[in-house]
Amino acid sequence: MKKLINNPEYVVEDMISGMIAAHPEYLRKSDAGNILVRKESPIKGKVALVSGGGSGHEPSHAGYVGKGMLDGAVAGAVFTSPTPDQVYEAIKEVDGGEGVLLVVKNYTGDIMNFDMAKDMADMDGIKVESVVVNDDVAVENSTYTAGRRGIAGTVFVHKIAGAKAEQGASLEEVKRVAEKVVANVRSMGMALSSCIVPAAGKANFTLAENEVEIGMGIHGEPGTHRGEIKTADEITEHLVTKILEDMPLGKGIEVAVMVNGLSGTPLMELYIANKKVSEILCEKGIKVHKTLVGEFMTSLEMAGFSVTILKLDDELKALLDEKADTPALKVY
């Protein structure tokens, strides 16, 4: 295992120290543990958003804590759900009196622990709602998931629900737009290589010299199939086709696109993939309103990428374009 780390047991703590040192103008660490919140939390009169999950997906989720996105991010151990206590502490830390929306990726452990935290906060009289993101069209009922997995599309939920909350909307309204994003966002990914959880010390799957895995999850869960690597155009076309089979889009529809690197894939290759995404959408008369290319939801050092397509209406488009100021995503 060749990693730039100290003790594998403290990678999350070390990372959080480095994040706070880098971004003191955005973030502070909760005294209650591995929870990062907006420096000015709690914000009176604003619905708060909390997300999180296992670590190893940086900048998800603490990189999105800031104006117009999240109020708090809970960091579990690498690829491990945060505890109910952690989520509960985050809720208490950010609640400004208008309630808290939990944005949860669809993994069984996350669902269970965020739900327990919600129940604990309910008993304190804090209004808490949650939405579950399940944007991965690749497979149903995967290793850690009943239904579909939540992957990079989650970042669009953070952005759009966060903008709604920043406008002063009620918890019900913020939840409504978050659910609208969930209903209209689809993703699918592929891997060129595996990754190593520091505490495990060995790869969680292996690929042969010329082999890739299509549709795998962001923790290396099995995808739809393996095969010899094809061209970027062929691979990208397969992913976009699968997404559009699941969510047919007619001519004139507007979308936002995210080409998300899993970490080991250079930006050059992500742009090469985006060339094909934009060509396919253009041929179909689908209008791309906004494109994000970069690393938004990673899988440790895994090489590979995912494509996310979000179908927009006027409301989602306006909220997507609202200002955001966070360490990992800035919109002005």
Add this chain to the structure above:
Amino acid sequence: MKKLINNPEYVVEDMISGMIAAHPEYLRKSDAGNILVRKESPIKGKVALVSGGGSGHEPSHAGYVGKGMLDGAVAGAVFTSPTPDQVYEAIKEVDGGEGVLLVVKNYTGDIMNFDMAKDMADMDGIKVESVVVNDDVAVENSTYTAGRRGIAGTVFVHKIAGAKAEQGASLEEVKRVAEKVVANVRSMGMALSSCIVPAAGKANFTLAENEVEIGMGIHGEPGTHRGEIKTADEITEHLVTKILEDMPLGKGIEVAVMVNGLSGTPLMELYIANKKVSEILCEKGIKVHKTLVGEFMTSLEMAGFSVTILKLDDELKALLDEKADTPALKVY
């Protein structure tokens, strides 16, 4: 070679198509070739900045084309200097009548070709000046370089000289602050793995299972030494120590820090490195005004990172904090 590409001969063209598709609000492609310029170029009355070099270092340099940074970026083949003609065309495309500053990393091929382009533009009556960035403290007189290599510190030159140009300063003034950045910026990097130039199809160096290379260049040029991997704290301390030996900084000095991923290293590990950078600087009484953690000057899929420290004065600090709006760096 497992890469997300189509024809290795067209990776730069494909990438540029994908960049234009992703960022039409910032960039347009010059008809003269692999040159990306600010959409609104030329901007009358503003000094223009042109940078560039071999491809494979994305988001350098086209990712920094936009308000408050570069006006044009010239993309050579992977790890290959752009031609004099390309640079000359970029100069003509962005000159708004106040002259053009070329920001060149210190590689023999780049120096020669940017100089020839300058001479060609001079004959057209365009005022052109250039600065050479040589921030890498690791080695002198490397594979492609007389003197020191130019690496990630170049991004601070783009940011600060770009801000000065945006304020309407003269070519002489923009050049002066660019040279001030060059005089006050130092970097050093290390690699955990090599990278493969697409057209070559094989790694340009190899490291054993537990081996790292300290001080290598962004094209895989030899560093100061190889050895078994140590902890993130030990590696980071070595890099920061080498930088501070070269540029001693007293108590109370303010700096900007960049912890730059070469591409294959996860953001989690870059933050772990930043923890140590900030601790060392804090112990020495050096004040960190701003920290950038992410991928700014990459080396294809190489795993590893570099640390850059920029010594600030009031002028550099103010220009660093000025607004910038580019695909890869936004400051508000």
